[in-house]
Amino acid sequence: MKPIWIVDDDQSIRWVLEKALARENFATRSFANVREAASALDHDSPQVLVSDIRMPGGSGLELLQTVRERVPGLPVIIMTAFSDLDSAVAAFQGGAFEYLAKPFDVDKAVELIRRAVDESVRGEHPYDERVAEAPEMLGQAPAMQDMFRAIGRLSHSAATVLITGESGTGKELVARALHRHSPRASGPFIALNTAAIPKDLLESELFGHERGAFTGAQAMRQGRFEQAENGTLFLDEIGDMPFDLQTRLLRVLSDGQFYRVGGHNPLRANVRVIAATHQNLESRVRQGLFREDLYHRLNVIRLRLPALRERSEDIPLLTRHFLQKSARELGVEPKRVSDEALAYLSSLPFPGNVRQLENLANWLTVMAPAQTIEIKDLPPDLVPAQAGSPELTMAGAAIAEGTAGAVAGVAPNGTVQPALAAAVPTGMPAPPPVSAWESGLRTEVARLLRENSADVMDELSRRFEAAVIREALDFTRGRKVEAAERLGIGRNTITRKIQELNLE
Numbered sequence: 001m002k003p004i005w006i007v008d009d010d011q012s013i014r015w016v017l018e019k020a021l022a023r024e025n026f027a028t029r030s031f032a033n034v035r036e037a038a039s040a041l042d043h044d045s046p047q048v049l050v051s052d053i054r055m056p057g058g059s060g061l062e063l064l065q066t067v068r069e070r071v072p073g074l075p076v077i078i079m080t081a082f083s084d085l086d087s088a089v090a091a092f093q094g095g096a097f098e099y100l101a102k103p104f105d106v107d108k109a110v111e112l113i114r115r116a117v118d119e120s121v122r123g124e125h126p127y128d129e130r131v132a133e134a135p136e137m138l139g140q141a142p143a144m145q146d147m148f149r150a151i152g153r154l155s156h157s158a159a160t161v162l163i164t165g166e167s168g169t170g171k172e173l174v175a176r177a178l179h180r181h182s183p184r185a186s187g188p189f190i191a192l193n194t195a196a197i198p199k200d201l202l203e204s205e206l207f208g209h210e211r212g213a214f215t216g217a218q219a220m221r222q223g224r225f226e227q228a229e230n231g232t233l234f235l236d237e238i239g240d241m242p243f244d245l246q247t248r249l250l251r252v253l254s255d256g257q258f259y260r261v262g263g264h265n266p267l268r269a270n271v272r273v274i275a276a277t278h279q280n281l282e283s284r285v286r287q288g289l290f291r292e293d294l295y296h297r298l299n300v301i302r303l304r305l306p307a308l309r310e311r312s313e314d315i316p317l318l319t320r321h322f323l324q325k326s327a328r329e330l331g332v333e334p335k336r337v338s339d340e341a342l343a344y345l346s347s348l349p350f351p352g353n354v355r356q357l358e359n360l361a362n363w364l365t366v367m368a369p370a371q372t373i374e375i376k377d378l379p380p381d382l383v384p385a386q387a388g389s390p391e392l393t394m395a396g397a398a399i400a401e402g403t404a405g406a407v408a409g410v411a412p413n414g415t416v417q418p419a420l421a422a423a424v425p426t427g428m429p430a431p432p433p434v435s436a437w438e439s440g441l442r443t444e445v446a447r448l449l450r451e452n453s454a455d456v457m458d459e460l461s462r463r464f465e466a467a468v469i470r471e472a473l474d475f476t477r478g479r480k481v482e483a484a485e486r487l488g489i490g491r492n493t494i495t496r497k498i499q500e501l502n503l504e
Contacts, residue, residue, distance in 0.1 A: 049076045064078065158272045163276040167278050174305060193237055203248065
């Protein structure tokens with residue numbers, strides 16, 4: 001059997017792989033740069049080629065292209081220490097067999113090479129002719145590497161995709177990446193947040209309307225399906241779509257036809273649909289709030305974006321990236337973050353996820369007094385022990401952008417919250433505060449879990465929503481419009497919730 005070729009300018013990487021493959025009885029041949037490996041291809045070829053992506057004098061992607069021209073079908077594994085979407089997608093679309101992020105587990109690397117050898121024997125070689133630019137996504141965590149691989153593999157497809165994950169995790173960014181690396185990349189990308197449009201207007205937003213279809217319809221208007229023709233339609237927060245409109249959406253996905261509001265002629269929809277939600281759609285199906293047949297239509301390919309607290313190892317990488325991005329936008333020198341501050345940030349839960357971290361970077365670029373950011377330079381709501389000046393307190397409270405748990409300063413709803421008075425040892429991060437209602441909630445969760453109750457999350461969510469809405473209605477003496485405004489939700493939303501939760 002032919003040897004495994006290893007191309008990397010790092011001698012230690014070559015040595016580790018050589019020894020590991022030798023233990024598995026694989027012959028190897030190593031090269032320190034792309035030029036040497038490309039020259040060797042003139043006289044010989046390997047069973048599998050393993051190459052770093054960035055090296056002096058040439059990149060692994062250039063070598064990958066050379067291999068495809070000279071030895072079609074040769075499995076190529078691309079290694080990189082630069083954990084970004086660009087590298088992953090370019091590797092897959094350039095024809096790579098697999099993408100291996102450094103640092104890697106040696107046993108897993110050997111197993112991957114073994115699979116590539118089997119693939120070489122069978123003569124199979126998946127690749128795509130196109131190499132496209134991607135929006136910027138970063139992540140070293142395994143879950144994010146899996147996401148990058150999924151986007152790369154889906155670059156051949158126009159299948160419907162359902163993206164799940166908490167608010168602020170970057171679901172629209174993934175949708176845009178899927179579009180830009182798809183056969184429809186030359187078409188439009190149209191995004192619509194279905195939860196942000198009142199029910200009475202959502203049908204017209206989706207499907208358009210004819211002139212005179214309703215009061216105020218002075219002219220014909222194209223809907224988002226027509227605007228997205230030959231491209232991608234991204235439907236965010238699909239779990240909040242009204243039930244009757246779910247039926248119309250299902251019809252479009254089923255037979256590819258729709259009618260404008262007030263129209264009589266069917267229109268064809270040549271559109272790829274990507275949907276996203278932070279809701280548990282299976283639970284909403286069980287509750288009768290979401291059509292099961294629509295759920296199965298949307299759930300062709302499912303991608304779950306992890307919360308930032310599930311990929312805390314990415315926080316230093318993302319923090320530096322957002323600081324550099326913010327500095328470029330403002331035309332200033334990027335701030336640096338001390339190792340202690342990075343370690344502290346990595347320990348925080350970030351309920352607002354990546355969006356909250358980006359807002360924090362913007363705040364630090366403007367407000368941090370020194371070029372190197374220490375723990376004491378962080379906003380008071382992230383370091384509760386700090387007293388904080390009024391301007392810092394107010395600025396810090398806005399960073400979470402709607403997330404709960406601000407300890408000091410002005411909360412997202414405008415109310416003033418007291419600062420935590422407990423002393424914190426010097427140099428030690430303050431523990432997150434636990435309020436009385438959070439403590440009570442934990443007690444109730446523990447009770448339900450001990451009793452093996454079903455659907456604990458759904459049950460507590462309904463009780464939480466019911467309590468909040470009841471209190472708001474009591475405060476406004478039953479005035480629903482005012483209660484909705486106080487809670488920061490739409491009139492239609494509070495009406496629907498009152499009906500769903502039997503609060504009439």
